Amino acid sequence: MTTADNTATFPDHVPPELRWDHSLEAFNSELDDPFMAAARLLDGPPIFWARDALQGAPGWVIARHALLQEAFVDWEHFSSTPGPGLMKLLGIKLNPVNFDPPQHTAYRKLLTPLFTPKAINHMESAVRDTCDRLIADFADRGSCDFISDFAIPFPSYIFLALMGMPVEEAPKFFAWEQMMLRGETVEERIGAAKDVLAYLEGHLARQKTKPATPLMEAIVNGQLADRPLDDREMLGMFYTFYTGGLDTVYGTLGWSMRYIADRPGFQRFLRDNLDQLPRAVDELLRLFSVVCTQRRVTRDFTFHGVEMRKDDIVAMPIYVACRDPDAYPEPHEADLGRKTPMLAFASGPHLCLGMHLARREIRIAIESFLTRFENIHIPDGENYTYHAGPTFNVDSLPLAWSPTT
Ligand code: HEM
Known part of the structure; x- marks a missing residue:
C-alpha cells in the first residue's frame, strides 16, 4: 500500500501491507472526477486500513462490490450502531439507520407503509408540481445553475412536504444543509446540526398535537410492541x-x-x-453512487483473511463498489442492459427506505428537462465544481439549452 508519510500510528492488528497513510476524502478529491479518483482503490487490496477513513476517524475501508454487499447483509458482525460523526456529538441516533435488528426491524415496520411504490404514486403529482414550479423560474432564461436553481431546492421542498413543514422554511434548511456539509470549521458544522435539531424539536412538539402528514402521523402515533415511541426516537x-x-x-x-x-x-x-428512463435512472444511480456509509465491528473476527477487532470502524464507499469491473464490465460508462443489480441504495436490512421516492424524483426531474429543453450543455469556458465528503456532490453546474421545437 502507498504510505505517503510515516506520521500515522496504526493499531497492532493491522498488518503493514494493509496500512494506508492517507485520508480517503483527500484521495477522492485528487482528480477532476471523484468517482474516477475513488476507483483507483480497485487496483489496491480489497480491504485496507486508512489513517482517515471517515471524517477524520481511522478505520477499515472495504473496496470491492462483492465484499461490500456481503458486509451490508452481515449485520451481526457489521453493526450500524454509531461510530464517530456529527450525530454522536449531538447525542442523536438516526432512526432506523443507527439500529440493528431486531430493534431496527420494529422501527422500520412503522415507516415502511409510507414508502411503498403505491404510496409514492400518491405523491407523484406533488413531486411533478414542485419540479414544474422550479423549472418555470428559469426556463425562459435559456440557462441556469442546475445545482442552486434546481438540484438543491427540489428534494428540499419534497422533504418539507413529507414533514408537513411550511415552504417558507426552505431557505433556512438550505443554509443549514450547506453549513453542515461544508462549514469551514467543525464548530460551524456542529452549530448548524444543533440548529436543525432545535428546529426539529419545535416541529415535533407541534406535530404531537396535530400531525400534518401521513408520515408525521405514523411517527407521532408510532407504537412499539410494549410502548409508544419516545421523543428521542x-x-x-x-x-x-x-x-x-x-x-x-x-x-x-x-x-x-x-x-x-x-x-x-x-x-x-x-x-x-423516454420509456427507457426508469432503466437509465438506475444506471445513473449506479454510475453516480454518491454515498460512503459506515459500520462498527461487533466482535473480533476474520473477514476474508483480514483480522478485524471489536469496535473497529469500517467505511463502506458504495461509489467504489459501483465502479468495480468484476460486477459491472466497462464500469465508467452507462449501459442500460446491465444485469447485476446496482448497490446505490445499499442492501440488507438498511436498504434505502426512500428508494422508490428517490427514483421517482430523479426520473421526473430528468424527464422534465429532456422534454422541455434540447441541446442541454455546459456553456463553453464554464465548468462544474464539486466536493467529495461522505457524499459526493456537485457544487455548481452551469447549463444552457435551446427550447424544444
Ligand atoms: C439518490 C438518493 C438516495 C440514495 C443514493 C440513498 C442511499 C441510501 C443508502 C446507501 C442507505 C443505507 C445506509 C446504511 O446502510 O448505512 C439509505 C438508507 C436510508 N434512506 Fe436513502 N438514499 C436516497 C434517497 C432517500 C430518500 C429520498 C429518502 C427519504 C425521503 C431516504 C431515506 C432513507 C432512510 C430512512 C434510510 C434508512 C433505512 C434503514 O436504516 O432501514 N433515502 N439510503
Whole structure:
C-alpha cells in the first residue's frame, strides 16, 4: 500500500501491507472526477486500513462490490450502531439507520407503509408540481445553475412536504444543509446540526398535537410492541429524513445531469426513448453512487483473511463498489442492459427506505428537462465544481439549452 508519510500510528492488528497513510476524502478529491479518483482503490487490496477513513476517524475501508454487499447483509458482525460523526456529538441516533435488528426491524415496520411504490404514486403529482414550479423560474432564461436553481431546492421542498413543514422554511434548511456539509470549521458544522435539531424539536412538539402528514402521523402515533415511541426516537426519525433524502438526491441529480450534458448522443437517446428512463435512472444511480456509509465491528473476527477487532470502524464507499469491473464490465460508462443489480441504495436490512421516492424524483426531474429543453450543455469556458465528503456532490453546474421545437 502507498504510505505517503510515516506520521500515522496504526493499531497492532493491522498488518503493514494493509496500512494506508492517507485520508480517503483527500484521495477522492485528487482528480477532476471523484468517482474516477475513488476507483483507483480497485487496483489496491480489497480491504485496507486508512489513517482517515471517515471524517477524520481511522478505520477499515472495504473496496470491492462483492465484499461490500456481503458486509451490508452481515449485520451481526457489521453493526450500524454509531461510530464517530456529527450525530454522536449531538447525542442523536438516526432512526432506523443507527439500529440493528431486531430493534431496527420494529422501527422500520412503522415507516415502511409510507414508502411503498403505491404510496409514492400518491405523491407523484406533488413531486411533478414542485419540479414544474422550479423549472418555470428559469426556463425562459435559456440557462441556469442546475445545482442552486434546481438540484438543491427540489428534494428540499419534497422533504418539507413529507414533514408537513411550511415552504417558507426552505431557505433556512438550505443554509443549514450547506453549513453542515461544508462549514469551514467543525464548530460551524456542529452549530448548524444543533440548529436543525432545535428546529426539529419545535416541529415535533407541534406535530404531537396535530400531525400534518401521513408520515408525521405514523411517527407521532408510532407504537412499539410494549410502548409508544419516545421523543428521542421520533427526533431520530425526523433527522434521518433530513440527512437521508436531501444530499443524496441532490448529489445524484447533479452528477447525472452533468453526464447527460456532456454526452449529446446519450441525451438524444433518452429524449427519444423516454420509456427507457426508469432503466437509465438506475444506471445513473449506479454510475453516480454518491454515498460512503459506515459500520462498527461487533466482535473480533476474520473477514476474508483480514483480522478485524471489536469496535473497529469500517467505511463502506458504495461509489467504489459501483465502479468495480468484476460486477459491472466497462464500469465508467452507462449501459442500460446491465444485469447485476446496482448497490446505490445499499442492501440488507438498511436498504434505502426512500428508494422508490428517490427514483421517482430523479426520473421526473430528468424527464422534465429532456422534454422541455434540447441541446442541454455546459456553456463553453464554464465548468462544474464539486466536493467529495461522505457524499459526493456537485457544487455548481452551469447549463444552457435551446427550447424544444
Ligand atoms: C439518490 C438518493 C438516495 C440514495 C443514493 C440513498 C442511499 C441510501 C443508502 C446507501 C442507505 C443505507 C445506509 C446504511 O446502510 O448505512 C439509505 C438508507 C436510508 N434512506 Fe436513502 N438514499 C436516497 C434517497 C432517500 C430518500 C429520498 C429518502 C427519504 C425521503 C431516504 C431515506 C432513507 C432512510 C430512512 C434510510 C434508512 C433505512 C434503514 O436504516 O432501514 N433515502 N439510503
